[in-house]
Amino acid sequence: MRGQHDQNSGGVVAARLRRVRPHLAAVILLGPILGLTSVLVFGGWLPGLATPALVLIAGAVYFGLRRFRPRRWPHAAVLLGLMSGAYLGLNVPAVAWMAAPLGAVGLALLGFTLADRARRQVLLPYTPDFADSPVEVPWPARGATGLELLVGADRITLIGSRGRLRTARPAVDFDDVGAVEQVMVARRATLHVPGVGELNVTVTPGPAVRIAVPPGEWILPTDQGRDIARLVARRKELAGEAVPAHR
Template identity: 70%
Template structure:
């Protein structure tokens, strides 16, 4: 059985992940290092250096454990940057705008790192443990996430913010591209309170217990190949 790290020791995806390491290191360490330096230079309360040290440890741990989930990086970068900037504001009131500036900077750098890993989409990504997000067409905030071992419907709006239907790849049946003739709002099987708005055009139909998901997207064929390949890899592990 190959480990998840071993799956990306070479190839295009490994090269992409290596290229973004400096960006993620900057997001994790930039604000804490600046905060520590400013504290020393301004003669601040030295025991307070535990705060940037803690932020540094938390940032490094986060990006280490989420290195295969690029979708989450921009939000994490914004939060870490804002916290580091808030510490600077506590050291000196003149530095209060740092929370906004560092938060925005962290978000931008992490977003660029995310895009560098996920774009353009290539078949190499299917052989890696990187979680691939696919945005739903006409359903703001809704995404289909294809991980190395599961698929998930996730979103930042409405009920999808709190309830995220998830199915192990072993439980996924047929995945195929279909055409939707008219707009409809369909329930998510097994999660009665959730609905997906399907707009006319291509969609992907995924057979899951106890029914099927229909997600509007122009990338149904790519998703079908991705899921098939990852199911194949999981079966071979």
């Protein structure tokens, strides 16, 4: 059941999520607090306080909705930092033209550093506890930059490049996922991902995981094929258990 799923998500993963809350709180709060301080110190335009207030609300809502998707945290932190830093710099008299870009870059880098540290503390190292948690787990491909498999709470997603500045993100619900097994690849090959236009996967020699999906299969070069297979199997089971709870 879903409630049982949430209870089982305790342990190592839940402890990691609790441990990084201060990092995420800093990402959300620091920029708006500095923006408020700059208005009070430099006598800025009071109605302009709507900007840090909106940044605060946006950050709280985003990280609340994406609290189980650590992979996305650094990107969101950069955007929040850019907005807060630019606003902070604009409130500095006489040198706003210089302070705004410096503030934007500085807070963006700080936000990225905090959020990326939180991401790594949650996701690394991988443990079997992830199978019973709702945390989205990314699995980078071996020898293929930009290619990774995301195992979420209800679906799997393959992310890959389709050329310069273009990506493909085919997603399959667990109901449609078939067998997942570790295989050995004998030689380097470029394989087409079925049903995804121009997306091709370069498979390097060594262990890989093969996932049966309509209308074919995905093959991801990785040394963690057994872990992925167990993770997907357990989450398929949990997704099936979740159905009766809504009846």
